Amino acid sequence: IEYTLNFKEDGSFVINLLQCRPLCVWETAANQNIPEISKEDMLFWVSRTFMGNSAKISIDVAVYIDSSGYHALPYNRKSLIAGIIGKINRYYAGSGKKLMLISPGRIGTSSPELGVAVNFSDISNFSVICEYEDAEIGFMPELSYGSHMFQDLVESEMFYVAIMSRQGKSPCVFNKDFWAAEQSILSSILPDLQNPLDTVRVYETNPERPLSLYADFKNETVTCGLFGKSSA
Numbered sequence: 178i179e180y181t182l183n184f185k186e187d188g189s190f191v192i193n194l195l196q197c198r199p200l201c202v203w204e205t206a207a208n209q210n211i212p213e214i215s216k217e218d219m220l221f222w223v224s225r226t227f228m229g230n231s232a233k234i235s236i237d238v239a240v241y242i243d244s245s246g247y248h249a250l251p252y253n254r255k256s257l258i259a260g261i262i263g264k265i266n267r268y269y270a271g272s273g274k275k276l277m278l279i280s281p282g283r284i285g286t287s288s289p290e291l292g293v294a295v296n297f298s299d300i301s302n303f304s305v306i307c308e309y310e311d312a313e314i315g316f317m318p319e320l321s322y323g324s325h326m327f328q329d330l331v332e333s334e335m336f337y338v339a340i341m342s343r344q345g346k347s348p349c350v351f352n353k354d355f356w357a358a359e360q361s362i363l364s365s366i367l368p369d370l371q372n373p374l375d376t377v378r379v380y381e382t383n384p385e386r387p388l389s390l391y392a393d394f395k396n397e398t399v400t401c402g403l404f405g406k407s408s409a
Contacts, residue, residue: 178194178196178197179194179195179196179197180192180193180194180195181193181195208231208393208394208395208396209231209232209233209391209392209393209394210391210393211391211393211398211400212391212404212405214400214402214403214404216350218402218403218404219350219352219400219401219402220351220352220355220388220401220402221307221309221338221340221349221350221351221352221399221400221401221402222349222350222398222399222400222401223338223339223340223341223349223350223398223399224349224397224398224399225397226318226338226339226340226341226349227336227337227338227339227392227399228330228336228337228338229335229336229337229392229394230392230394231392231393231394231395232336232390232391232392233389233390233391233392234275234304234305234336234389234390234392235275235387235388235389236275236276236277236304236305236382236387236388236389236390236401237274237275237276237381237382237384237387238269238274238275238276238277238379238380238381238382239276239277239279239356239379239380239382239388240262240265240276240277240278240279240303240377240378240379240380241279241356241377241378241379241380242258242262242278242279242280242281242293242376242377242378243281243374243375243376243377243378244281244282244309244311244314244316245311245314246373246374246375246376247281247293247376248281248311248314248316249374250373250374250376252289252290254373255289255290255293255294256289256294257371257373258293258373258376258377259289259293259294259295259296259299261363261367261370261372261377262278262293262295262299262300262377263295263296263298263299264367264370265363265366265367265377265379266298266299266300266301266302266303267302268366268367269302270302275304275305276302276303276304276305277303277304277305277306277307277388277390277401278300278303278305278306278307279307279309279340280292280293280306280307280308280309281293281308281309281310281311281314281316282308282310282311282316282317282318282319283308283316283317283318283319284300284306284308285297286319291316291317291319292308292316292319297329301333303335304335304336305335305336305337305338305390306330306335306336306337306338307337307338307339307340308337308338308339308340309339309340309341309351310339310340310341310342312342317341318339318340318341336390336392338399338401356378356380359380361375361378361379361380362379362380362381363377363378363379366379386403386405387403388401388402388403389401389402389403389404391404
């Protein structure tokens, strides 16, 4: 329930209901065993800052937005990045592939300087949404569980992760160089697209050793990376 309180000079107040929407919650959640993984094969690990049930998700496509490149764009060009994400979303529609978006700051914000201002229709085919912090630049995830965007994520059963380095006693792990040796395929799937500062990068994973996300709801941890032995 979203509401406002308007106070009068005599101290009385009026409550106005702005909207009322259902929130889906999980009554039970089984443990999910998370296999061992080396630090080199780990993309990220977080504790508590996620929304979703225990899960094992094999990621077919990862879309990464570089925080430095996005920050460097002039304000009036930042909307181009949201448009690129929307085109990627439509390209993979109906493919049956599971997509993960990794984006700096706040997804779906109305202020492009705080994050990528996508609409839900731009990310509707993604299975996992990750917001990550870049403290040096000033990007910070916003766990706004009452927002329209979060409600859409819940109702669409998307998995949400916030990668935040400042988590008190439970610091996260985030390997920004995870794809340093890989080539983005954005230009091959959308050849007519201009990508300012190479800000948006797309990586399709090896089906023999896919990028996997494991979430243990009861132990409040999520790990994403390349599990198992390499086929090489």
